[in-house]
Amino acid sequence: MVELAKRYNMSAIGLTDHGAMYGVIDFYSTCVKNGIKPIIGAELYIANRSRFDKEPGTDNKRYHLTVLAKNNTGYHNLIHLITAAHLEGYYYKPRVDKDLLRLHADGLVALSGCVAGELGRALQSGTRDRAENVIREYQEIFGKENYYIEVTHHPEIEHFQEWRASLIDLSGRLNIPLVATQDSHYLHPDDALAHKTLIAISTNSDISDTAIFSGNGQYHFISTEEALELFKDIPEAVANTERVAQQCNVTLELGKFIFPDFPLEQGKTADQMLDELTYSGACDRHLTQNPEAEERRRYELEIIRQKNYAPYFLVVADLLRFARESGIYTTVRGSAAGSLVAYLSGITNVDPLEFQLPFERFLNPFRPSAPDIDMDFADNRREEVIDYAKKKYGDDKVAQIGTFGTMMARGAVRDVARALGKPYELGDSIARLIPMGLQGLPMTIEHAMEMQPELNRLYDTNPEVRHILDISKKLEGTIRHVSVHAAGVVIAPRPLVEYVPIQYDPKESGKRITQYDMYTIGEDGVGLTKLDFLGIRNLAILENAVRLIQKHCGVEINIEEIPFDDKKTFAMLARGETEGLFQLNGTNMTSYLKELEPTTIYDINAMVALYRPGPMNNIPEYIARKHGKKPITYFHPKAEKFLSK
Template sequence: MQDQDFVHLHLHTDYSLLDGAIQIKPLSERLENLGMKACAMTDHGNMYGAISFYNTMKARGIKPIIGCETYIAPGSRRDRAGRAAPGEKANFHLILLAKDYEGYRNLSRLTSKAFTEGFYYKPRIDKELLAQHSKGLIALSSCMSGVPSALLAQDRFDDAAVAALEFEEILGKGNYFLEIQEHGLEPQARIRKPLVELSKRTGIPLVATNDAHYLMPDDARAHDVLLCIGSGKTVSDQNRLRYGTPNFYVRSPNEMWDIFGSELPGALRRTVEIAEACDLTLPKGVNYLPNYPIPESDTGLSADEYFEKTVRDGYRTRKVQVWDLELAKGELKHTFEEYEARLSHEIAVIKRMGYAGYFLIVWDFVRYAKEHGIPVGPGRGSSAGSLVAYSLGITDIDPLKYDLFFERFLNPERVSMPDIDIDFCVRGRAEVINHVANLYGRESVCQIITFGTLASRAAIKDVGRALDMPYAEVERISKMIPPPVRGRNVSIEQAIEQVPELRKAIDTNEQVKEVIDIARRIEGCARHVSVHAAGVVITPEPLEEIVPIAVSAKDEVTTQYEMTDLEKVGVLKMDFLALNTLTIINDCLNSLKHLLSEAFSWSKVMLNDERTMQLFTEGRTDAIFQFESSGMQDICRKLKPKSIEDLSALNALYRPGPIDGGMVDEFIQRHHGKKNVRYIVPEMKEILDTTHGVIVYQEQAMQLAQKLAGYTMAEADSLRKAMGKKNREEMAQQEQKFIQGSVDRGIKRDKAQQI
C-alpha cells in the first residue's frame, strides 16, 4: 500500500439496524472506485452481515476485515440492577477486529454471549468475557462512547489512562489502539489534544477512523431520516438522536490525509498496518454435520454401517407393504433388480459424500413425528427423487414409479449439502423441534434469523412519516408503487419509469420529491430482524463455536447469519415447515373416525378418484394447497384434469416462464387433441409422451440430455441447474456440449440446435 493510503476500520453497514445506511454491494463499488484495498465492517453489537461482507469484498479484490462495535458493560454483563445513574453511560463501545480465524471465532463467541448472557437493552460483553476470548483480536477504543474518550470528555485524564492500560493488558500489547476521529463536532475537538497526550503518556498508539454510517456526503439527510425511523421520531422533534454534521460518510484516503496528515500521519499509516495484520481466511468446503447417536444395540456399527442397515431394513418393509402388492396387481413398473441397483447406487453415493449422518438425522425426527401422531407430508422438492429417503420413510413417494431422479437431489459431481424440506402439522412442529433439541443438545439447535428490509412502499411510508408528511399524502404516494410482480417488489426506480402519475408528483411537489429521493437512498436497507418460518440449524458442537447466535424479541435463540450465509459456512440447515393443509387433513380424518368409528388413512386414498377430479375440472379448489388461486382454478377448468398426473403437470406449468412462453395453452390444446403432437426426433416420444410433447418437468430435460446427447445423470443435473439459474455463459457452454453430444449419437446438427 502507498504512503498516503488509509483503511476504514470503523464502519457501519445497514446491519447496524436503522443506524447504518451503507449497503454492502454499493460499499464495495465505492471502495473499488477509491482504490482502497481493505475495509472493516463494525456493526453495532452483531455480526449479521459478516459472511455477505466477506464474500462481496473478496469478489472485488478488497481485503475484508470482520469486526464489531461491541457494547461493553461498565460492570458485569450479568448486571440488570437498573439503568445507569444520571451522567453515566449504561454501556460503552469497543471496536473489535478479527486478525485471523481464531479471532473470528472469538468474536463469534463474544457477540453470542452478549445476546445470551449480557443482553440488557443492548447485547453487552464485559471485561471478564473479553479477557476469556481476546486471542486473535485487535481492539480500538471507539468513538465518544468508548471508555477513554468518555472519561476524557469528563476531564478525567488519569481515569482514562488507567482504563486504556487495562484494555491493553487484556488484549495484549500491540493489539489495542486509541481511536481518534474528526467530524466537526465540538466534543471531539475538545478531547483531541488530551487523546494525543493520552497516547504519549500510556504508549498506546493512535489510529484515525471516520465512524462511517453512510456512503456519500449527500446521504447525510437520508441517514438522519433513518435515525428518525429507528427511534419513532420525526425530523422536527428537538429531543432526538442526531449526528450533527454531514461527515459520517466513507471518506477517501485523500480526505483523511487532509484532516490528519499534517499532525498525525502515524495514526493514518497505522490503519494500513492494522489491515495488514488482519489476515482472516474462512474455511471452504467444510460441513458441520452433527453426529447421529447410534443406539446401544448397534454400538459396534459405524455411522455408514448403521445408515445402510437402517435403509435396507426400510427397503424390505416397503417391498412387503407396497411393491409386492403392486406386483400382484400387475402395477409394478420396474423390476426388483432395478430397485435394488438404484438403492445400492444411492447408498454408495451418500456414503462417499459423507452424508449418511444427515439422512439418519432426518429419518430420526420424521420417525419421531409419525410415532407421536404428528402428521408429516409425503415429500417436497427434489428429495422425492431419493429411493433411500423413500425406504427410510422420510418421503412417501416412490421415485422409480414417478420417474424421479436421485441426481437432481444429490449430484455426486457437485458437492453441496443435501436439502430435505419436511412438512409438519402446524400443531406438531414445535414438538418435533423440541425432540431434536433434546437429542443433540439445546446449545446445538436453534432457529434461523431473517431480515426485513425497507422495500419500496415501506421506505416511502417510513420516510413520509419521519418528514411529517400528512398520512393521507403518504398513503397516496406509496400506493403509486405497483404491487409486487410474481413475488418481486417493484423498486422506486422502476416505479418512476412505469408510473407517469408518480413522475408528475415528483416534478410538481417538493415534499414528494424529497420523500422519494430519501426513500431511494435507504431502499433495501435492513429494517428489523425476525425468525425464519421454517429454518432450523443443528451443529455438532455448541452453536457459538461455529456461528454467532442472537436472541429474538420473543427470547428465541437464532443464528446471526441468515440462511444463505449459513449454507456458505457449511452449517446444517433443515426446513421444518408448518403446513396448515396437513392440520386440516388431520382434523378431517379425526372427524371421519369419530363419525364412522373407523380409522381412515389419507395415504390409502385413490389418486384418480372421478368425483374428486370433477371438483378440479369445475375449478372448485378453494383451500386446496397450490390449487386455490383464481389463475390456477381457471386453468383447471380449461384442462379438465382426469388424473393425478394431469394435476402434477398443471402444478409444474403454473410458473411465470411457462405461462409467459405460452406453454400452458399449448399443453391444454394438445391435451384435448386440438393440436397435433410432433417430435423433433422420434427418441423424444418415449420421454415426452405423457405430457403431449411438452417439456413440463426438469426431470424430462435431464432425460433428454441423457438419451439424446449422452449426458450422465449428474451432468444432466448440472444442465438443469444452469437452465434454472438462466446463467447465459454456462448455458452457452451446455448448448455446445448438447449439440455435439447429439451429433455424435446420430442426430442431425440442425435438429439438435432446434431441440
C-alpha cells in the same frame, strides 16, 4: 463499500457493526473476491457494571469499544462475545463486561473507541487519572501490543478538539500508538439525509427531532487522501491503520459442508447405516427382487457416499420417523421425490420408479450443491419436531435461522414521507401509484416510474414528491429488522456458538436464532446443515378432519393409503371444489382446474409444476393439448417415454 474501497486502491477495510455480526460472511466473501483483506470486528457495548446488572437509570449507561479479530481464534472469541452480549447481557443494547472480555480476549485487537468509549467518557469528565486507569485495564485484558488509542474526526461534537488533544497527549506520554478511524455509516456525503431518515424510521421519530439528530457530522466512507487531510497533524495515526491491518489475518473456510453428529451404531459408518435403512425399506415395499430398484438404490447410495451426504439423509429420515410415530402429519415436497433412497428410508412416500422421476434433479453427481429436503409439518405441532431435534442433538446445537426484513418500494415511500414529517396522505397517495410486483418478483421504484406515467409526472412536477422518492430509492432494499426464517433450522455437530453468533428472536423471548441468514449459514457460507421445517396449516386441517371422522363416523383413514386414481376426487376438482386444498385452492388455480378437468394424478402434478412464475403462461397450452385441441409434440423422441403421461 467493497467496490468503493477497491476504487480507492485500499488494501484492507474493516467491518465493525454495533453489537452484532450480521454482515460478516457477506463482507468477508466480497472482500476476498475483490482482492481486499477483510478485517472482521465489532463495536462492543461495555456494561457500566456487570452484564447481568439491569437496574434502570444505572445500567442503561454503557461504553463503546472497537475490537478486531487478529486471527481465527479472535474471530471465534468475537462470536462468543457477541452471543453472550445478546443472550446474557441484553439491556437496551447487547452488552459484555470486563470479565467476559478477559475470557475471550485472545486473538483480538482493541481500539479505545469513539467519544462514547470508556476512555472518551473518562476524558470528558476531566479526570486524567481515571483515563490512565482505563487504559491500563484494557492493556491488561488484551495485551499492550493489542491496544490502540482510537482517534476520529468529528468536530461537530461538543468539546471534540479538547478530547482529541487529550488523546494525542496520552498517546505520547504513555507510548501507546494512535490509530485513525472513520465512523462510516454510509458511502457518500450526499447519503447523509437518507441515513438520518433511516434512523428516524427505525426510532419511530422524524428528522426534526433534535433529541436524536444534532449536528451535521460526516459519516461517509473516506479515501486515503481524505484521511491524510483530516489527520494531517497526526499522520502516524493514518500510517498505523496499515499496522493494524497487518495484525489482522482471519482466514475462513467457507462452503465446506458440516453435518449434524448423527448417533451411529457401534462399529458402523453413516453410509453403512443408510444402506441398511434403505434395504429394510426395500424389503417393506417388496422391491428386493426388482433389479431396476436395486440398481437404482446402489447408484444413488454410491453418489451419496462420494459426497459424504449420508448423515444428512439419516438426520432427515429420523426427524420424519419421529413425526409419523408421534401422529404429526408430515410430508416432503420438491425434487427429493426423485430419490429412491429418500423413498426407501421413509423420507418421501413417492416411488420415483413408478413416476419416472430422475434422481439427478435432486442430487446432481457433477455439482457440489448439498441436498435440500423441505419437510412439511402440521403447523400446530411443528415445534414438537424442533424440540425433538434439540433433545437428540443438544439444545445448544439447534437454533432457528435468522432472516432480515427489507424495505420494499411501497413501504419505503410511506416510511420516508412520515420520517420527513409529511402528512400520511401524501406518502400513501404516492405509494398507491406503485404497482405490486408480478409473479413473486418485487417491484422497484425505478420500474414503477417506467410503468406509471402519473408517478413520473408527479416526480417531474412536484418537488416534494421528488424529494420523497429520491430518498426512498436510496433506502429501498435496506434491512429494516431482524426476524426468524419461516422454516429454516440449523443443527450443528458442536455448540452453535463455535460457528455462528446467536441472539434471541426480537419478537419471542427465549427463542434463539442465528445472526447469519440462510445464505451465509449454509453451503455458500459457514457450511452448516440448514433444514427446512415448514409449518403447513392444511396438514393440521387434515389431521383434525381425520380425527373427527374417526370420532363421529367410526372410520379410520390413513391418508397415505388413499388411492391416486379415485374418480370422485378428480370430479370434485373439475367442479372447482378446492377450498382448503394445499396448492390447489385460490381463484386462478381453481379456474384452471375446471378448464383442465383432471383425470389422472399426472394432470395434478403438471398443474402444480406449471402454476408458478416461470411456466405459468404455458397453462392454457397444456390444457388445450390435454383436450386434443392442439397437437402434442416432444423436443426429442426419447422424451415421450417420460412425458407422455
